[in-house]
Amino acid sequence: MTLTIPELRQLCDERAVPLPALREAATATDGAPVYAGEVAGVDAFRLWCALRDLHGHTGWWPVLAGDPEELGSVLVGLREDFGPGPAGPTQPEILSEGVTDEAVRQLAAHVAAEVDLARVGGLHVSAVRQARTALCLVRAPAGHEVPALLNWLGACNHDLAGTDHALVLRTYHERFGAELVTLESDILELLVPRRPTTPDTVARTALEHYAYCPDIVDQGVGSVEALAATQLLAGTWHFWWD
Template sequence: MIGTGSVEMAQRQPRRLPPELRGLFDDGGRDRVLSVDLPPGEVVWPDPTYVRWPSNRRAAFWLSDDPVTAELWTALRREHPRSGLWPVLMEDSVQPWSVGQVAPDAATEIDHFQVGAFMEEVWSDWIERATEDQMEMLDPYGPHCPGPADPAPVRCDPDDLADRYAAVLAERGMPLGLAAVTRGADALAVMGWQGAIHHNEWNVPLAAVVRSWEDRYAARLVGMGFNTLELTVAAPPATLQHALHIAAEHWTFCPDAIIQGAGSLIDYAHQIIDKPTWSFWWD
């Protein structure tokens, strides 16, 4: 179960974003304001060798120096509509972003990808190399990619659920990242996260998948690590049939969750029925 309870943080009058945060936006953070006091931190610049668009080089995101409270995450999540900054709890210790090994992309790149096409490409590539035993893992779909699953009914407030899960993750002692994005899913691309690079060299298509989950399953990006993602899901599957279809999506998004985890789509589907969080890790 996800813990409940939150503490309201004292807020000051909204003020224009400080210069280092304004620099995260294409338009210089025009009209963006924040009424939450931030802890010490600094912007993360990508290593020049990782920059895809040298002509538009700027900081990828802001990162706190130390772990933060869940209350701060919640306060910043509530401020997102007017600040334009989405909070992400970041796995602590020595991470690629600590030394600037991030490869940010513009959120507009995500617009060019469709979930169905991405699934079909991953599925087809796997089928070409799969053994008979490996094919059994994809039962009942086998060589035929089922495409994206149907939406599910929303069962609770998606933002409240995300706040409660942030309280769980914050107990691990996680710093906070702030990404200049319109929606949380875009942070995967804009922050230059590289956690799934051994599965997909470009993480922009994965951001497109998470965008779609925001729409179909009321998902929220809450945390990320070197090779992990933590999402809340306010509209999880309620039946095995629906969960199995979603499991096929998860397999194309993060094969290791099934290959090195549950072992088959069917076993994995049983694990995500009614589950309000989706956790992914890549080898």
């Protein structure tokens, strides 16, 4: 059962969770309201963690949505003048382009020889580097459903719709426990408690990341080898589409 906002506020008060003032910002694809507030960036990830921990009681999934002045660009897919996002490919196609057994073998050999898999990467959440960030609450059974519920268009120039992101996030949740933290206008971030730890899984997942979001390599770290040595060892995964 999903708590109403007054019930949610009461629960947060009882747990000493500082819920900000909320307003109805949009209507999700399932007809439920999307609520939004504003918090200091330095407090954003801590509040996200607290609200995520309460999700099983509340039914509301928290999302950090970046600059409050730009919230409309995050929720643009829910405007009445927008239809559903592009159909896009199916999940296996999104994650499989270029992910051949030979490519995995070659990258895994590089990882085994050059990458310290015991190194623990840090947490990098965009919101904590911002003065203020929007916080959205979306009625969702799980975080990976949120891009579809928001018809998120942050990668529409790559022909990816919210439903496509939901499928990708679901497989990463099932494999690595990944949970959605951030949806900005063109940024998606995941908290990953069980990151890959073997050369083969690091290699395959790095190639999947490149297939899903080529800009993080082509306009970012420069190679899938660099991606395997950085993002794949971190506790958060960052995706960005130009």
